[in-house]
Amino acid sequence: xxxxxxxxxxRVLKTGQSMTLLCAQDMNHEYMYWYRQDPGMGLRLxxxxxxxxxxxxxxxxxxxxxxxxxxxxxxxxxxxxxxSQTSVYFCASSDPHRTGANxxxxxxxxxxxxxx
Amino acid sequence: SQQGEEDPQALSIQEGENATMNCSYKTSINNLxxxxxxxxxxxxxxxxxxxxxxxxxxxxxxxxxxxxxxxSSLLITASRAADTASYFCATDEAGGFKTIFGAGTRLFVxx
Numbered sequence: 001x002x003x004x005x006x007x008x009x010x011r012v013l014k015t016g017q018s019m020t021l022l023c024a025q026d027m028n029h030e031y032m033y034w035y036r037q038d039p040g041m042g043l044r045l046x047x048x049x050x051x052x053x054x055x056x057x058x059x060x061x062x063x064x065x066x067x068x069x070x071x072x073x074x075x076x077x078x079x080x081x082x083x084s085q086t087s088v089y090f091c092a093s094s095d096p097h098r099t100g101a102n103x104x105x106x107x108x109x110x111x112x113x114x115x116x
Numbered sequence: 117s118q119q120g121e122e123d124p125q126a127l128s129i130q131e132g133e134n135a136t137m138n139c140s141y142k143t144s145i146n147n148l149x150x151x152x153x154x155x156x157x158x159x160x161x162x163x164x165x166x167x168x169x170x171x172x173x174x175x176x177x178x179x180x181x182x183x184x185x186x187x188s189s190l191l192i193t194a195s196r197a198a199d200t201a202s203y204f205c206a207t208d209e210a211g212g213f214k215t216i217f218g219a220g221t222r223l224f225v226x227x
Contacts, residue, residue: 004158031213033215035217040219041219042204042217042218042219042220043159043204043217044217045214045215045216048213048214050213056213058214059216090158090159092158092159103146103147103149103164103208103215104149104161104164105151105159105161105206105215106161107158107159107160108158109157109158110156110157110158
């Protein structure tokens, strides 16, 4: 099993450009998450999904959109990138129903995004 | 605002010593988890403690939880250079779907 994979690993954008980050998991997990991590800070939740076709806002959703058309994929979109969105983006998945109350999350390797 | 806050922000110890990291949180929780992150990598789950548990062990890891003080500690015994990483606590809010992460403790173990 590949676990959680993220595409691309690195990207440089100019202000105003758009892009989509792809997250894929092969563990049949129900829940998926997008986080951003900035220097000296923990992870901040951008959006999350508790099942195919459903999405919800996290702590810092502004400037981002997401879609969960297939259970295994969770896409994060930036419609008009801003320098404040320079960060490392992590995707994660979990399935608390399968593991009881345990919401252990499995993380991808991250995407390093720079917006100039 | 972040739910969990770790203390200290950074810790430097010699190999063989014990490392203790603390986490405080603000609201009622279902579980508290600890994760590890090596430089440039994603987070890896270490251990979970439920709100009705007070202590849990896993190998060289010992986690305690005090719900009355809304705090937890992670103890790594007999540390190794390979333990050098950032450690994050994460709380699952009661009745919610989200896991909220703290800012982390950077641990450096000198060989």
